[in-house]
Amino acid sequence: MKTESFQSLRNVCGVLLIVIGTFTFGFMVALLSLSQDSEERRSDRNEFRSDTAQYTTTKASAPTLQLIENQTNKDSHFDRRHTLHNLFAKANSQELELYFSQSKNLVSLNFLRVVQDQLIQRWSVLDPQKALSLVIEEFTAERQIHLVQLVFKEWSRSNLSNAIKHAQQLDNNLIDVVVDSMVTSREDLSVEQRRDIARELKREWRAIEILRHENSEAVIKAPAQEWAAFVREQRDTLSSLDEAQLRMMGYIALSWVTLEGTTVMAHLREELPRTTSLLATTEFVARELMETQPDKALELVVFAASIDHDLGYQDLAIELIGSWAGNSLDQALDATLEIEAESLRWELQKKALEAAAEIDVFSLLSSLERLPEHLRDRAYALAIAEIAKKSPESAAEMLPNVSKLEERKLVTEAIVKRWALKDIDATIRWIETTSKLPIDRNKLKETAFQELVALDWRLAFETALSLPVNSKGAGWEGTVVQWLANRNSDLAESLLVRVRPGPGRVEAFDGIIFNALHDRDYHRALEVFLQLCELEEHSDQSIFLMPLTLTVPDLVLSSIDKIASRRAKVEVADWLIYEYANTDMFTPEEMKRIRQIASLGKE
Numbered sequence: 001m002k003t004e005s006f007q008s009l010r011n012v013c014g015v016l017l018i019v020i021g022t023f024t025f026g027f028m029v030a031l032l033s034l035s036q037d038s039e040e041r042r043s044d045r046n047e048f049r050s051d052t053a054q055y056t057t058t059k060a061s062a063p064t065l066q067l068i069e070n071q072t073n074k075d076s077h078f079d080r081r082h083t084l085h086n087l088f089a090k091a092n093s094q095e096l097e098l099y100f101s102q103s104k105n106l107v108s109l110n111f112l113r114v115v116q117d118q119l120i121q122r123w124s125v126l127d128p129q130k131a132l133s134l135v136i137e138e139f140t141a142e143r144q145i146h147l148v149q150l151v152f153k154e155w156s157r158s159n160l161s162n163a164i165k166h167a168q169q170l171d172n173n174l175i176d177v178v179v180d181s182m183v184t185s186r187e188d189l190s191v192e193q194r195r196d197i198a199r200e201l202k203r204e205w206r207a208i209e210i211l212r213h214e215n216s217e218a219v220i221k222a223p224a225q226e227w228a229a230f231v232r233e234q235r236d237t238l239s240s241l242d243e244a245q246l247r248m249m250g251y252i253a254l255s256w257v258t259l260e261g262t263t264v265m266a267h268l269r270e271e272l273p274r275t276t277s278l279l280a281t282t283e284f285v286a287r288e289l290m291e292t293q294p295d296k297a298l299e300l301v302v303f304a305a306s307i308d309h310d311l312g313y314q315d316l317a318i319e320l321i322g323s324w325a326g327n328s329l330d331q332a333l334d335a336t337l338e339i340e341a342e343s344l345r346w347e348l349q350k351k352a353l354e355a356a357a358e359i360d361v362f363s364l365l366s367s368l369e370r371l372p373e374h375l376r377d378r379a380y381a382l383a384i385a386e387i388a389k390k391s392p393e394s395a396a397e398m399l400p401n402v403s404k405l406e407e408r409k410l411v412t413e414a415i416v417k418r419w420a421l422k423d424i425d426a427t428i429r430w431i432e433t434t435s436k437l438p439i440d441r442n443k444l445k446e447t448a449f450q451e452l453v454a455l456d457w458r459l460a461f462e463t464a465l466s467l468p469v470n471s472k473g474a475g476w477e478g479t480v481v482q483w484l485a486n487r488n489s490d491l492a493e494s495l496l497v498r499v500r501p502g503p504g505r506v507e508a509f510d511g512i513i514f515n516a517l518h519d520r521d522y523h524r525a526l527e528v529f530l531q532l533c534e535l536e537e538h539s540d541q542s543i544f545l546m547p548l549t550l551t552v553p554d555l556v557l558s559s560i561d562k563i564a565s566r567r568a569k570v571e572v573a574d575w576l577i578y579e580y581a582n583t584d585m586f587t588p589e590e591m592k593r594i595r596q597i598a599s600l601g602k603e
Helices: 002-059 064-072 077-088 093-103 109-126 128-138 141-158 160-167 172-185 191-200 204-214 223-240 243-260 262-271 279-290 294-308 312-325 329-336 342-359 361-366 373-388 392-401 405-422 424-433 441-455 457-466 476-485 489-494 503-518 522-535 537-541 545-551 553-558 566-580 588-602
Strands: none
Touching (some): 064 093, 077 093, 077 109, 093 109, 128 141, 128 160, 141 172, 160 172, 172 191, 172 204, 204 243, 223 243, 223 262, 243 279, 262 294, 279 294, 294 312, 294 329, 294 342, 312 329, 312 342, 342 373, 361 373, 373 392, 373 405, 392 405, 392 424, 405 424, 405 441, 424 457, 441 457, 457 476, 476 489, 476 503, 489 503, 503 522, 503 537, 503 545, 522 545, 522 553, 545 553, 545 566, 553 566, 566 588
16 A cells, blocks of 8 residues: 555656756746847847947037047048048938038047038039039138138039039139039040030130140130131220230130241231220230240230231330340340341340340350351340449449440449449449540539439439539539429428539429329429529529429419519510410400519510
8 A cells, every 4th residue: 555655646746857857948948038139139139239430420410520520630631531521422412511611620630621612612512503502602712712612613514504503603703713613524525515514604715725624626626717706706896995804805816826837927917906906816826926935925015016007016015035045145136137128137145145244244255256246246246235234343443334325324324323222432433534425424423323312312312412512513412302302292392401502403393393293283383493493593494394384284374473583573474475475364464464573574
C-alpha cells in the first residue's frame, strides 16, 4: 500500500517537473525575444536621434551660422566655402530667409560677405526677382555693384528676357556691371546674340569690349553697313551723342580701319553731315591702335586731319607722337618723314625730340649723328634744356655751343626758368653779365620773377625790391605783384603800399584791377583804379582803363569827378565819347559834361 502511494507521488512530481521545465524554457524564450525587441527599438531610437541631430545641424534656426563662424575661424578659406555651399545648396526660400536673418548677427566682416554672396547666389536660382529686391533694399551701393552681378549671372541663364526687362529699371552704374555679368556668363550664345543683350540695355559698346578680348573672330563683321545704319538712326542727334553712342561709333570705325586701312576715314566722313566732326571717333580709334600699331595710329590722325580740318587733330597727333617717341624715337621720327604738311611735320618732330630728351637726355645726345641733319640742332637744344631742369649752371656753360637763334632762345629761357627756382640772385647776375643773350634782359628778369613767385612770393618780392628800377623806371616788384594777383589777389593788394612809384606801380595795380574785372567785381575794380589815380598822375597808362570804362560806363561816369589824375580823367572821357556819343547811353546833359572833361586835355 505504501509502495503504491510512493509510486503515485513520484509520478506526480515528474509531471510537475516537466510542466515547470516547459514553463521555464518558454519563459526564457519569451524573455530572450523581449530582449531582442528591446534592442531593436533602442537601435531605432538611436537612428532617429542621429537623423534628428543631422537635421538639426542643417536646419537649425538661430545658432547655425554663428556656430559655423566659430568653427571656420579654425578652417581654411576653402573649407569655409565648402561648408556654406553644402548648407545652402538645397535650401528653399523660407530657409534662406532664416539664414539671412542669422547673418546679421555674424561678427567677422569677411565671413559675413562670403555668407551674403552664397545666399544671394542661391536666392537668384530660386527667385531672382526677390534676390534683386533684397540687394537693392538691404545693401550699400558698393556691395550692390558686386551682388547684382551674381543675381543677373543666374537670372540670365534661367530667363534672359525677364532679366533684361528688370535690368532696364536699374541705375546707370548698376546697368554697366549687369551688362558685363550677363554678356560674360552667356558664353553659350553667339557673338551677335550677346551684343543684343547689351544693345537692349544701351550698352552695346561694353559687350564689344568684352567680346574683343574673348574672341579671335571679328566682333563687328560688316562695319560699313553698321556705320551707315548708326548714322541713319542717330542723324538728328549726332551733335549731342552720349558716351555710349560715341564709343559705339568708335568701335565700328576701329573695325573698319582694321579691315581696310586708314583711308576708310574718307568713307566715314562722307556718311556724316559736314557740321559733325570726326575728331572724337578718330581719337578713339587712334588710342586703341597706339599700343600695338602706333604708326597706323599716327597715319590715321594725319589722314583724318587732311579731310576734316579740325584744329584738334594737330594736338592729338602731337600727343601721340610724344608717347611713341618716348619708347622708340627712330621709328617715330621715320613716321613723320612721310607727312606732307610741312608745319605739322615740324611740330611732330619737335615733340618727338622733346619726349626723347625727357626719357633719356644722354641717350639723345649720343644719337645725334643718327638723326636727320635738319633735326640735330633742335635735338641738341632740347637736350640742354632738359639738363637745365636739374643743373641750370651746366646748361648755361653749354649755351655757347648752340648756334641757331631759335634754339638759343629755347635754351636761354629754360635756363632762366629753372635757375630762378634754385638761386634767384645767381640767375639775375647771369642775365646781367652774360654776353650775346638772344632774349631781352628785362624780359628774362620778368620770366625769372614770374617763375619764382609761384614757389616763394616773399623771396621774389624782396629780391625785386632790392634791384634798381629798369630802363623804363619800373621796379621789378610791380611784376611780382601783378603775377601774385593771379594766385591771391587779396595778398597782392596788401603789397601795393610797398611798390615804388612809376610804371611798376601802375603794373602792380593793373594786376588787381584785372582780377576784379575777371571776377565781375566792378565796384572793386573801380575802387582800385581810383586809388591808383591818387598815387600816379600817369595812371592813364593803365591797360585796363579802357576795358573798365567800356564795361561799366554808367558806374565810371558816376565816379569821374573822383579821378584824381587829370590825364586819366581826360582819357576816360575820350573813351566814353568814342564809344557812346551816338547812342542813348547818356543824357544830353551827361554827354555835355563828358565833352567838357575831354576838352581839358586840349588846354
